[in-house]
Every structure is written in C-alpha cells, then in structure tokens.
Amino acid sequence: SQQGEEDPQALSIQEGENATMNCSYKTSINNLQWYRQNSGRGLVHLILIRSNEREKHSGRLRVTLDTSKKSSSLLITASRAADTASYFCATDSGGSNYKLTFGKGTLLTVNP
Amino acid sequence: EAGVAQSPRYKIIEKRQSVAFWCNPISGHATLYWYQQILGQGPKLLIQFQNNGVVDDSQLPKDRFSAERLKGVDSTLKIQPAKLEDSAVYLCASSSAGTGAFLGGQYFGPGTRLTVT
Numbered sequence A: 001s002q003q004g005e006e007d008p009q010a011l012s013i014q015e016g017e018n019a020t021m022n023c024s025y026k027t028s029i030n031n032l033q034w035y036r037q038n039s040g041r042g043l044v045h046l047i048l049i050r051s052n053e054r055e056k057h058s059g060r061l062r063v064t065l066d067t068s069k070k071s072s073s074l075l076i077t078a079s080r081a082a083d084t085a086s087y088f089c090a091t092d093s094g095g096s097n098y099k100l101t102f103g104k105g106t107l108l109t110v111n112p
Numbered sequence B: 001e002a003g004v005a006q007s008p009r010y011k012i013i014e015k016r017q018s019v020a021f022w023c024n025p026i027s028g029h030a031t032l033y034w035y036q037q038i039l040g041q042g043p044k045l046l047i048q049f050q051n052n053g054v055v056d057d058s059q060l061p062k063d064r065f066s067a068e069r070l071k072g073v074d075s076t077l078k079i080q081p082a083k084l085e086d087s088a089v090y091l092c093a094s095s096s097a098g099t100g101a102f103l104g105g106q107y108f109g110p111g112t113r114l115t116v117t
Helices: none
Strands: A005-007 A010-014 A019-024 A031-038 A042-050 A055-058 A061-066 A071-076 A085-092 A100-102 A106-111 B005-007 B010-013 B019-024 B031-037 B044-050 B053-056 B065-068 B075-079 B088-095 B112-116
Touching (some): A005 A085, A010 A019, A019 A106, A031 A061, A031 A071, A042 A055, A042 A061, A042 A071, A042 B088, A071 A085, A100 B044, B005 B088, B010 B019, B019 B088, B019 B112, B031 B075, B044 B065
Parallel strands (some): A010 A106
Antiparallel strands (some): A005 A019, A019 A071, A031 A042, A031 A085, A055 A061, A085 A100, A085 A106, B005 B019, B019 B075, B031 B044, B031 B088, B044 B053, B065 B075, B088 B112
16 A cells, blocks of 8 residues: 655646645654656655654755645755656655655656 | 666566566665556555565565565565566665664665566
C-alpha cells in the first residue's frame, strides 16, 4: 500500500519559474524524503526532513513539513529543463527497519 | 564511489517462464532492498535484507518470488513462474542503515525493465 500521495500528478512550467509539489501521508512518520527519477539517472535521493523539523533547504530545493496536517511540500526555485523528472515523496514510519513507503509521484515538465 | 549495479537492464520473457535479477550494492552498505515499480506508480518494497537476513518481506508474493543475499553482499531476485502483471521495473537499492554512518537516504540502481508477454 502507498502511504504518500503527491499533488499534482503532473505539472508543466517554463524554465525559470518555481515548481511546487505537495505530498500528504496517513500515519505518523520518523522522516520524509523526496526522490527524483528520470530516464538518465534513475531514482536519486534529494533531501530528507525529520519529523521534528519544519523546513529544510538544499541548493534550489526547499522542503517543508507540517506533521499536524500530515503534509509536505517540495519547492524547486528557478527551474531548469534538466529538472524535468518524476518526483516522489517517501515516508519512513520509524522502527528499526528504516522502511520507506513511496507515493505515486508528480511528473514535472520544465519547458525551455 | 561506485553505485548500485544491476543486471540485466532489460528482459523479455513469456508468461510461465522464470527470470532472475542480480544486484551488487554499494560497498559497505549493510541494508539491501528490492522494489517493484509498475508504470505510473511509485516503487513498492518487495523485500529488505540487513546483511544476509530478511527484515521485511511482507509484500513479496512468496508463491512465485524469491530472493537471497548470500554472504551479505550481492543479491538475486527470482520470479518463477512469471505472470503478465509482473511486467515492471525492478529496482535494487542499498543503504548504510544499521550502521553508524546512516543518514537516511537509499541509493538506487538503474533497474531492470521486465516485460512478460
């Protein structure tokens, strides 16, 4: 079963614009992670935010987490054509297994 | 550092045939995962190993899927017999979970695209 659910399912923007993707989940988490998948580089880990954190930055990425609403957002600023990919949120519900549950993803298309 | 290696990259078989996938994780990673990703969906965990022991195989269809990780390094995933609905990309990932170096992320291989006809 899938824990996270991304919104929107697809997003198309112009280069230079910002892209925002959202993720909602159902059960309590230890941390939430975002991954990117494209045909060239496969599935790549982007950023991790722990349950006691509210915001985290990495380069052009900004992630927020609202545990009261069980939701997270990923903002990509000043998008580039190379950002075209599917973006997945994945939740770690804690425990000793470090097991991730992935959502269905948002397909981002950045037009040159 | 070298990434997660998988082979083959592509495989086409007929239903009821068997197939095997191989994965070599990043050196030193204690934890290895096999995921199934159906087109348009996110990866679904099939089985997770820590060293050579299974820690989670709750979503592995055990009547037809099997996996092993001999000596706690390489792993193979087998499907026998294959069904049409097994057509998917099979991803292997590894992480340092279970060691003091773990920061949370998993590292994925390029995947094997399986088509069952």
